[in-house]
Amino acid sequence: MRIDKFLKVSRIIKRRTVAKEVADLNRIYINGQLAKPSKHVNIGDLIELHLGLKVIQIKVISLIPSKDTLMYELISEEKRSL
Template sequence: MRLDKFLKISRIIKRRSVAKEVADKGRIYVNGKLAKSSSEVKVDDTIKIQFGNKVLEVAVEALHESTKKEDAAKMYRIISETRREDNEN
């Protein structure tokens, strides 16, 4: 499944266009490698996303073509969620 689609369906990022923009700005890593919005995501991959001063790292648990709001959180498991200091790059 495409990275931008996974982020939207899992509701980590609300809109696919926003997910694409974040990926294309170099703020998303899949398994430690810089990812594009078109990068393929598989079960057991780790995704690290930089949102401003917050860094979210998740593990992909399941892939679904569509999902209900209450089932979206079952598609991933949060590994870590940290805040970045202003002096970090």
């Protein structure tokens, strides 16, 4: 599954176009490497998102969207200062 679609269906980012813009601005890393919107994610991948002043690290645990379970595990969430 593409990273922009994963972020949308896992409900981390509300719209796929916003997820694509975040990736185009070089704010998404998968396993420590810069990711473009078309980069594929796999189960077990570590994703780091730089959203505004927040840095969120998650681990992919599922690629199948489900209404009752999360598709990721939150590893850390930090607020950066200016």
